[in-house]
Amino acid sequence: MGGVVKVYGLAASPFVATVLVCLEEAGAAYELVPVDMAAREHRTPHHIARNPFGKIPVLEDGELTLFESRAISRYVLRKYKNGATTDLLREGNLEESAMVDVWLEAEAHHYEPAISNIVQQCVILPMIGGTRNQHIVDENVEKLREVLRVYEARLGEHGYLAGEFISLADLAHFGFMHLLMPTEYATLMEECANVKAWWEELAARPAARKVAELMDTGFGAV
Secondary structure (H helix, E strand, O other): OOOOEEEEOOOOOHHHHHHHHHHHHHOOOEEEEOOOOOOOHHHOHHHHOOOOOOOOOEEEEOOEEEEOHHHHHHHHHHHOOOOOOOOOOOOOOHHHHHHHHHHHHHHHHHHHHHHHHHHHHHHHHHHOOOOOOHHHHHHHHHHHHHHHHHHHHHHHHOOOOOOOOOOHHHHOOHHHHHHHOOOHHHHHHHHOHHHHHHHHHHHHOHHHHHHHHHHHOOOOOO
């Protein structure tokens, strides 16, 4: 498989953003194909054929079609590992790759459920004419605060979540955190100096800056 891969979705989607950051980190050529969420294009037969769950992102690479952002991200980093400036999966070291997996699981099961509810209520709903449910926000702010306290302790002992090396375990946090930072709940970062420094370093990476620009050009309805 060669050439330009296609990513179906909206850059402003945090799940799409994770994939785009990985593609940028790997120096891979890609085409972002917009999916009109407001028109429910993601529920049409041609998109369901790409992802039976009707979600974004979807990646097409020749005859291969993938969905689920974390699986796509791993594929991208494996395929284009020679173009990346650093090994973001650490697959050459069993213990290091295991720690990447551990903290990717933590992101999926602890961080994402909490922060996604806050972003949904505070960012996405207002953009599409909805009104936030403050009870949901408050409940998930406390959950996210607890997650960040765990991260704070971890980052006090190590430079990055999986160890002394940046990895997909760190990059996977980018999309949702980028959307959270313009809200009043960015103050959660002020409570955790190590997390704040980690985030600022992550956000300053060229790949993250490039994707942040794409995210900020327009949301659509995600």
